[in-house]
Amino acid sequence: MKAVIDRDKTFEGFMNLRAKVNNSLDYFSGPKSFFNVFDSIKKEAGNGDAISQDVLAYYYKSGIEDFLYEDYTKYLKWELISGANGNSFAIEKLQFLFGYTYDSIVAHDDFPLMKYLNDIDEYNYIVIIGQVICDEVVKHLELDEKTLAEEEDFGDEFRAEVFRDYRKAIDACMDNIIKRLKKEA
Numbered sequence: 001m002k003a004v005i006d007r008d009k010t011f012e013g014f015m016n017l018r019a020k021v022n023n024s025l026d027y028f029s030g031p032k033s034f035f036n037v038f039d040s041i042k043k044e045a046g047n048g049d050a051i052s053q054d055v056l057a058y059y060y061k062s063g064i065e066d067f068l069y070e071d072y073t074k075y076l077k078w079e080l081i082s083g084a085n086g087n088s089f090a091i092e093k094l095q096f097l098f099g100y101t102y103d104s105i106v107a108h109d110d111f112p113l114m115k116y117l118n119d120i121d122e123y124n125y126i127v128i129i130g131q132v133i134c135d136e137v138v139k140h141l142e143l144d145e146k147t148l149a150e151e152e153d154f155g156d157e158f159r160a161e162v163f164r165d166y167r168k169a170i171d172a173c174m175d176n177i178i179k180r181l182k183k184e185a
Contacts, residue, residue: 001135002086004127005050010089013051017041018058025067034067045078046149053082053145054090069155074148076166081145083134091130097163098133101170105129105181114181132180136173137166 024037038059044052057078063070076097082090095102102125105111114120120128137143156162 001131002050002084004086004088004131007088007092007127010051010054010087014054014058014089017051017055021055021059025064027066031067034064038068042149045081046146048085048145050082050085050087050090053078053085054087054093057082057090057093063155069153070158071153071156072158072162073156074151074153076162077141077143077148080134080137080141081143081148083130084138086131088127091127091134094130094134095126097166098130098170101133101174101177102126102129104174105178108178110178110182114178117183118181129177129181132177133170133173136176136180137169140169140173140176 021034021037021041024033026033041052041055045056057075059068060071060075060078079090079094083094105114106125108114115125118128
């Protein structure tokens, strides 16, 4: 598993890259500048850059009118991959999806052991546990950053069943998540 990237560094990188994308949006001259920037970010994301992956997730979540379709599935995939690659800012944004998973882990009988083995405290548990969740879900769903970066963009608006499918994937990974946190895997 990759090392966690400092939250301030990931946030700053996210904001800088997002500004670059936003500055490329020129409604008068068309989408060429935007797609040049967006395609370069996709390339970096496909090569494992966790900040680029998080920026893609951000734009896929809502889309950009006249430029990029909303794609909720790609949003979740990129955010999970970014989290698995250690992006603490991405992991924070996935709390809505991981909520009761955190609660289940903290309530687990072996949580004191998991805390000790992973140097977990009240300040870092979201990121440390979140990265393990992301990593296990990425493996379970067989998500591949290179393949995802090369996919065409057709759009996939939010549907409740997509959210439920990702919740089910997390549930299916729970035993492996616990084993990883207990250093048994």
